[in-house]
Amino acid sequence: MQYRNFGRTGWKVSEISFGAWGIGGSWGHVSEEDALAALHAAIDNGVNFIDTADVYGDGRSERFIAQVLKERSEQVYVVTKAGRRLDPHVAEGYNRKNLTAFVERSLKNLEVETLDLVQLHCPPTEVYYRPEVFGILDDLAQAGKIKYYGVSVEKAEEAIKATEYPNVQSVQIIFNIFRQRPAELFFDLAKQRQVGILTRVPLASGLLSGKMTRQTTFPKDDHRNFNRYGQSFDVGETFAGVDYDTGLDAVEELRALVPTGVTMAQFALRWILMFDAVSCAIPGAKNPAQAIANAQAADLPPLSDEVMAKVKAIYDDKIRGLVHHRW
Numbered sequence: 001m002q003y004r005n006f007g008r009t010g011w012k013v014s015e016i017s018f019g020a021w022g023i024g025g026s027w028g029h030v031s032e033e034d035a036l037a038a039l040h041a042a043i044d045n046g047v048n049f050i051d052t053a054d055v056y057g058d059g060r061s062e063r064f065i066a067q068v069l070k071e072r073s074e075q076v077y078v079v080t081k082a083g084r085r086l087d088p089h090v091a092e093g094y095n096r097k098n099l100t101a102f103v104e105r106s107l108k109n110l111e112v113e114t115l116d117l118v119q120l121h122c123p124p125t126e127v128y129y130r131p132e133v134f135g136i137l138d139d140l141a142q143a144g145k146i147k148y149y150g151v152s153v154e155k156a157e158e159a160i161k162a163t164e165y166p167n168v169q170s171v172q173i174i175f176n177i178f179r180q181r182p183a184e185l186f187f188d189l190a191k192q193r194q195v196g197i198l199t200r201v202p203l204a205s206g207l208l209s210g211k212m213t214r215q216t217t218f219p220k221d222d223h224r225n226f227n228r229y230g231q232s233f234d235v236g237e238t239f240a241g242v243d244y245d246t247g248l249d250a251v252e253e254l255r256a257l258v259p260t261g262v263t264m265a266q267f268a269l270r271w272i273l274m275f276d277a278v279s280c281a282i283p284g285a286k287n288p289a290q291a292i293a294n295a296q297a298a299d300l301p302p303l304s305d306e307v308m309a310k311v312k313a314i315y316d317d318k319i320r321g322l323v324h325h326r327w
């Protein structure tokens with residue numbers, strides 16, 4: 001495992017970290033045994049940073065993390081999120097009363113006195129234009145409830161706006177072979193403003209693992225089934241917003257670039273790490289084998305300029321038109 005600076009926090013975080021949405025089991029079944037074993041396997045392989053949220057499995061993900069960390073002596077940073085318990089999910093809901101209650105609930109689930117970092121969970125864009133929301137987060141930090149705060153955003157423009165607030169320490173954003181615009185628009189600025197970047201959905205919901213085909217089906221309760229067209233939440237969260245069949249065609253072209261002995265998932269993760277503005281990728285492992293394979297991507301050699309150019313050409317040809325100007 002290799003480690004990178006996480007913005008201005010002083011933390012050194014594992015390049016490949018752990019995304020804990022899947023183990024919450026709010027979409028697709030993941031057994032308790034697999035969830036706990038996946039977390040242990042990640043930590044065994046050098047992962048020291050876990051991304052979760054209060055809504056993942058309605059707290060199941062946070063509680064699993066607490067359970068595992070009680071059995072470990074390593075320093076592991078846990079970053080969670082607040083906001084998605086709001087119903088309706090509106091800007092007005094990001095107020096002192098609600099944010100305080102969400103933070104208190106995560107403190108309980110994670111069994112800690114201070115949250116390492118809390119992220120606004122893809123709030124409506126309007127929230128980034130309400131300095132009072134960031135003032136509330138400053139107050140929660142002052143009160144010792146949270147150490148740091150950041151944002152999880154849908155769009156690169158939201159990342160630019162959010163990082164105008166001086167105490168925003170991190171931005172979580174979708175960035176992968178099928179979602180390249182953040183690098184063009186935001187990464188230089190992120191370095192200048194010294195914010196940590198967590199790249200989520202790094203495998204385009206598993207599409208970039210190369211294991212899916214036109215015959216693959218997903219269970220009813222899996223967002224790759226029920227949110228395929230954005231019926232439940234932002235369509236960009238499922239397959240990174242790429243039409244499934246087009247994505248499969250692009251994956252076929254990518255296969256030729258994957259070195260022997262390396263999986264396509266590892267290749268996709270290594271591609272993300274080629275960008276030095278990135279602090280970590282947070283692939284969502286659902287079992288120990290996935291967690292181990294993902295962690296190993298951090299130790300692969302860098303990709304050549306030629307391979308990077310070929311990936312860019314596949315993106316430009318097949319994917320750019322579908323996603324580039326939508327997020």
Ligand SMILES: NC(=O)c1ccc[n+]([C@@H]2O[C@H](COP(=O)([O-])OP(=O)(O)OC[C@H]3O[C@@H](n4cnc5c(N)ncnc54)[C@H](OP(=O)(O)O)[C@@H]3O)[C@@H](O)[C@H]2O)c1
Pocket residue numbers: 018019020021022028051052081121122152153172199200201202203204205206207209211237265282283284285286289290291293294
């Ligand atoms: N709004 C937000 O803030 C937000 C939204 C989405 C995600 N996130 C965060 O980002 C994390 C990652 O996103 P994600 O889980 O949606 O997508 P992802 O990491 O792109 O893909 C995860 C899926 O890929 C498959 N997979 C993982 N490792 C694999 C491997 N080594 N080989 C083959 N297949 C593998 C698994 O699917 P199978 O079921 O096919 O095994 C897994 O569910 C989440 O866990 C969460 O922490 C945040």
